[in-house]
Amino acid sequence: MTLAPIYLDNNATTRVFPEVVQEMVPFYTEQFGNASSIHAFGEEVGGALRQARRSLQALIGAEFDHEIIFTSGGTESNNTAIRSALAANPKRTEFITSKVEHPAILSLADWLEKHEGVTVHRIPVDNEGRLDIDAYRAALGPKTALVSFMWANNETGTIFPVDGLAELAHQAGALFHTDAVQAVGKVQIDLKATEIDMLSLSSHKLHGPKGLGALYVRKGTRFRPLLRGGHQERGRRGGTENAPAIIGLGKAAEMTLATMEQDLPRIVALRDRLEAGIVSQVSHCFVTGDRRDRLPNTTTIAFEYIEGEAILMMLNRQGIAASSGSACTSGSLEPSHVLRAMDIPFTAAHGAIRFSLSRETTEAEVDRVIAAVPAIIDQLREMSPFWSSDGGKAQFNPEYA
Amino acid sequence: MWDYSEKVKDHFFNPRNAGALEDANAVGEVGSISCGDALKLMLKVNPETEIIEDARFQTFGCGSAIASSSALTELIKGKTIVEARALTNQDIAEFLGGLPPEKMHCSVMGQEALTAAVAAWTGEAVDEDDHEEGALICKCFAVDAGMIERAIRTNKLTSLEMVTFYTKAGGGCSSCREPLEELLADVNAAMVADGTLSAAEAFVFGAAPAPTPKAKATGFVIPDLPPAPPAAPAPLQEPIAIQPIRVKPVTAAKLPPAPAPAPAARTSAQEAIAIARILEEMRPTFQADGGDVTLLDVDGNRVSVEMTGACAGCQIASLTLGGLRKRIREQLGRDFIVVPAPRN
Ligand SMILES: Cc1ncc(COP(=O)(O)O)c(C=O)c1O
Numbered sequence: 248m249t250l251a252p253i254y255l256d257n258n259a260t261t262r263v264f265p266e267v268v269q270e271m272v273p274f275y276t277e278q279f280g281n282a283s284s285i286h287a288f289g290e291e292v293g294g295a296l297r298q299a300r301r302s303l304q305a306l307i308g309a310e311f312d313h314e315i316i317f318t319s320g321g322t323e324s325n326n327t328a329i330r331s332a333l334a335a336n337p338k339r340t341e342f343i344t345s346k347v348e349h350p351a352i353l354s355l356a357d358w359l360e361k362h363e364g365v366t367v368h369r370i371p372v373d374n375e376g377r378l379d380i381d382a383y384r385a386a387l388g389p390k391t392a393l394v395s396f397m398w399a400n401n402e403t404g405t406i407f408p409v410d411g412l413a414e415l416a417h418q419a420g421a422l423f424h425t426d427a428v429q430a431v432g433k434v435q436i437d438l439k440a441t442e443i444d445m446l447s448l449s450s451h452k453l454h455g456p457k458g459l460g461a462l463y464v465r466k467g468t469r470f471r472p473l474l475r476g477g478h479q480e481r482g483r484r485g486g487t488e489n490a491p492a493i494i495g496l497g498k499a500a501e502m503t504l505a506t507m508e509q510d511l512p513r514i515v516a517l518r519d520r521l522e523a524g525i526v527s528q529v530s531h532c533f534v535t536g537d538r539r540d541r542l543p544n545t546t547t548i549a550f551e552y553i554e555g556e557a558i559l560m561m562l563n564r565q566g567i568a569a570s571s572g573s574a575c576t577s578g579s580l581e582p583s584h585v586l587r588a589m590d591i592p593f594t595a596a597h598g599a600i601r602f603s604l605s606r607e608t609t610e611a612e613v614d615r616v617i618a619a620v621p622a623i624i625d626q627l628r629e630m631s632p633f634w635s636s637d638g639g640k641a642q643f644n645p646e647y648a
Numbered sequence: 649m650w651d652y653s654e655k656v657k658d659h660f661f662n663p664r665n666a667g668a669l670e671d672a673n674a675v676g677e678v679g680s681i682s683c684g685d686a687l688k689l690m691l692k693v694n695p696e697t698e699i700i701e702d703a704r705f706q707t708f709g710c711g712s713a714i715a716s717s718s719a720l721t722e723l724i725k726g727k728t729i730v731e732a733r734a735l736t737n738q739d740i741a742e743f744l745g746g747l748p749p750e751k752m753h754c755s756v757m758g759q760e761a762l763t764a765a766v767a768a769w770t771g772e773a774v775d776e777d778d779h780e781e782g783a784l785i786c787k788c789f790a791v792d793a794g795m796i797e798r799a800i801r802t803n804k805l806t807s808l809e810m811v812t813f814y815t816k817a818g819g820g821c822s823s824c825r826e827p828l829e830e831l832l833a834d835v836n837a838a839m840v841a842d843g844t845l846s847a848a849e850a851f852v853f854g855a856a857p858a859p860t861p862k863a864k865a866t867g868f869v870i871p872d873l874p875p876a877p878p879a880a881p882a883p884l885q886e887p888i889a890i891q892p893i894r895v896k897p898v899t900a901a902k903l904p905p906a907p908a909p910a911p912a913a914r915t916s917a918q919e920a921i922a923i924a925r926i927l928e929e930m931r932p933t934f935q936a937d938g939g940d941v942t943l944l945d946v947d948g949n950r951v952s953v954e955m956t957g958a959c960a961g962c963q964i965a966s967l968t969l970g971g972l973r974k975r976i977r978e979q980l981g982r983d984f985i986v987v988p989a990p991r992n
Pocket of ligand 1: 323400
């Protein structure tokens, strides 16, 4: 018997909605002309791009559609925003971010610190992943060019209070950017009501095509392009537009917004059901992140005394796709920097599993996962030298040599 | 995910010999929870014949760690101690139809556990006693020079990346990059001198990294080199004499387990007091590094300590414990195992 696969790894990427694919296809096969051309092959492209831009504008509550610059994805948007802010404010040489950002922020920060003379402040978080606001206030100063905090964390779903964080940045005269790749489509966003200057998003996290993203740049914000070239995107990002993908993202944004009010409460309920179903049956496990303010679709559960990759392989055999903060799956040897920044003990960080739902997730799927997990955990704990069968930690002290 | 062979998957999903072995008489424990994998290998050895009659394991780790442990037990069951100690990590990897290069350290962990279990059986000291000092190369994963050298020799490793894949050394903060490069160069030079590696392949310290063809992460078998002609020693470098790891030959008569040595003529209470004093002397150093270590218990040759602050992390813990152990050994004239108390 083969069971239908269950996809609970939507923070990694999502399935492209069939309607989105349908919308995109004609722009590969018929209206394949360049939006900048005069002839008939491209005459509908310009209009479709405008429509897509407006759909995205509506999803993020931007005041103007030209505040959106299409890019190749979240990574490019983040790189553009950070480099632009530093280049536009040469007298300010400090950059503030957090310890739990995506590598698309952190590895650039490392580079800038090492090679380009930028001072980087990496603000710590507490053990629920909440930002240390006092440390942030202390780091802000007259040299701060840019602050970048993610809207929502990709591993734990913890949400940062970006509105307030942006106001603090402005009080110090700094620009504020947020990596909202995980937040767009999963929380209500109304940029015109905030002081956020720049926001990154990625199409493939909200059922759009991969390799496409956008950077929101508030009107009036000083901006320096990362990619110089043609006049596309008003000279702010050179290169022929990826028209079919942009049109696909527009459709995905439209669909997401249309049913968001019904979808989000349902996703929260399913997530909570999953979480409660697992935690009530399995001992020595706990939910990571800020349970008061989290993405509706995300739960990361740390199972003590066992290792994440082994759990994922067992889940995968039952057709369940999730992901882990464990070192072994990523090819790096240390567990996730996010869980380490939260000071999650090593006994649990190695066994952290992230389940991320989407609006396509069903109750039946959630129930199948709830039914599958306890036996998997038991089986692996039986094999673990750190686990004693009467529950909890075994007396195992391997030699440190 | 990883491209695991069918055999690896089979031994992961259907592990052979998993679980505790109640009447084990030789146990090897390696790794730690903070380092991401750990293995407890339990053997039941027939004292008359020295045949391993049963072997079981308990493993904390990823799929390939569990599969490697399972393979290890299958490989050694029915063998004598002498036969078993000839087993290398290559045998484990081969038995499994290959491991992705990044996962070879799982097979090495198996071999290390076997070495520890055999040492427990014969009563001999673990090899690290053969090293003078600086033996611990990678502090993040507590990997010592002896283990790295064995992995380099057994697997003919010639790049830093491969050393990390096989031993994890250098896979954390990578601050040990330089000593690791030096060790690799030294061991390679010695292998060139023995004729087990051709000079062209040897890693030379300070040389520009040779562009290595990107190995695909699939079944990984190092081709056997044709017996290399006794090549000229690597240029620009004096051949360095490497002290080979000394492994005591197995003695037919089994030594009684850890007899308390008479010469020290100290009662265990006196030993505990001496250890407490050593710890007090060393504490300022730990505190200067932002941590602290306190003595909990001395039981036989096992010293339990509680580590807090910066000392508690994987990185510093092993360094601290190694240093402490060495000091205790120097002052008390016998070996102790220093272990951190379980963190609650
Ligand atoms: C928080 C966050 N930022 C940035 C990215 C990168 O986005 P992209 O894959 O579109 O470059 C991701 C996706 O993994 C993410 O989760």
